[in-house]
Amino acid sequence: MNAATLPRLAVTAGEPAGVGPELLARLAASDLAADLVAITDRGLLGQAAAACGIRLHLADDDGQRIAHRPAGHLRVRHVPLGAPVRFGQPDPANAHHVLAMLGAAADGCLDGGFDAVVTGPVQKASINEAGVPFSGHTEFFAERAGAEVVMMLASPALRVTLATTHLPLAAVPAAITPALLERTLRIVDASLRQGFGLARPRIAVLGLNPHAGEGGHMGREEQDTIIPLLERLRAGGMDLIGPLPADTAFVPAMRPRYDAVLAMYHDQALPVLKSEAFDSTVNVTLGLPFIRTSVDHGTALDLAGTGRADPASLFAATRLAIDLARHRAAA
Incomplete structure (x- = not known):
């Protein structure tokens, strides 16, 4: 072209x-x-x-x-x-x-x-x-x-990517590994740079558990897996926010802080996106x-x-x- x-x-x-x-x-x-x-x-x-x-x-x-x-x-x-x-x-x-x-x-x-x-x-x-x-x-x-690919759902106001897609909810915690999260975040970061023209993408990462684990009191996945991985990738230059509680990550005051969201599972974020922009949401395959x-x-x-x-x-x-x-x- x-x-x-x-x-x-x-x-x-x-x-x-x-x-x-x-x-x-x-x-x-x-x-x-x-x-x-x-x-x-x-x-x-x-x-x-x-x-x-x-x-x-x-x-x-x-x-x-x-x-x-x-x-x-x-x-x-x-x-x-x-x-x-x-x-x-x-x-x-x-x-x-x-x-x-x-x-x-x-x-x-x-x-x-x-x-x-x-x-x-x-x-x-x-x-x-x-x-x-x-x-x-x-x-x-x-x-x-x-x-290796990542699913993104994008509307004019919000981009959501998924760490896991069509898995039973009971299988999600075991699937959230450091290797999966690193691979996913690197694909999302590269795609936002190359495809969407963002020089320094800001990615908000949701926690797996309610209140992002509440310091380990509502689950250990954030403390044991997500936080250490995010700290390592930040040290390498990626701009990552979180882990954030999913119930407040999408409020209007938070939206200007990030360019895309990484959700841990399919229904953690997609109901928000589809309820506000069903007719204008697009499925994009990153990677x-x-x-x-x-x-x-x-x-x-x-x-x-x-x-x-x-x-x-x-x-x-x-x-x-x-x-x-x-x-x-x-x-």
């Missing part, structure tokens, strides 16, 4: 029976300044556009960069469906279609053909029912790229050798095919991907 061309984004439609194809159609109908390349089944995209009452001008992707994309124009990298789609009814026969979309997007980013990938929501259960173990986009891309953003919602099967699904999260994910791509190109 250069100053004369648009950021070239791969956009995957996600679960074909969900709202992803319709959201992609609405994105394509906008005049957003990006070279959008839909990775999906061409016929499915036509169905989705019809459901939304949108007329799209579709063309095969030729791999060439462009300087302008008129609203409603979209290039497509065709990935055929495994079975016809009935909106709202996922079919495991389309699991390999979904995986092929993700593989094409990742490989295109790795070989430089795309500047970023933006992903629509997938139905994990449907993929697993097809006999393919699948825990999510993040893990898929990490394995494809051979990278990959390419940019990946995603909607922060599910497949909404009950809305699929109605044309009523709200595309706000996909627009937010695409805008952030554009910003990150431009920043990376300028670095």
Whole structure:
């Protein structure tokens, strides 16, 4: 990408029976300044556009960069469906279609053909029912790229990263090790510098226990694991705050003190983020050798095919991907 061309984004439609194809159609109908390349089944995209009452001008992707994309124009990298789609009814026969979309997007980013990938929501259960173990986009891309990654959820006002993601709560304390925290914090720090342009990122680290352990009276993880690790990383130059009690870390007076938060587990911080910015929150995978953003919602099967699904999260994910791509190109 250069100053004369648009950021070239791969956009995957996600679960074909969900709202992803319709959201992609609405994105394509906008005049957003990006070279959008839909990775999906061409016929499915036509169905989705019809459901939304949108007329799209579709063309095969030729791999060439462009300087302008008129609203409603979209290039497509065709990935055929495994079975016809009935909106709202996922079919495991389309699991390999979904995986092929993700593989094409990742490989295109790795070989430089795309500047970023933006992903629509997938139905994990449907993929697993097809006999393919699948825990999510993040893990898929990490394995494809051979990278260690961290999940970030970002809104215009708050960035939250996670030390652990989809673990049962009972398994979290044993997972919070010095090695995990150091790896996670180094990825977050590097990503905030390289991707978000922060010269000295300030990261607030939450405690695991109520009141951040209350000096060891409500749990020893802070005293034995978190505090010693933070002190060592601070001595190495990282700007780390905490461990902070999760119940006060997000109050307005605290927000100006940090650029991002590291939470110890999934539901420690995400309810705060989603309750205040659900439609504008973006899932970002840190640590990959390419940019990946995603909607922060599910497949909404009950809305699929109605044309009523709200595309706000996909627009937010695409805008952030554009910003990150431009920043990376300028670095």
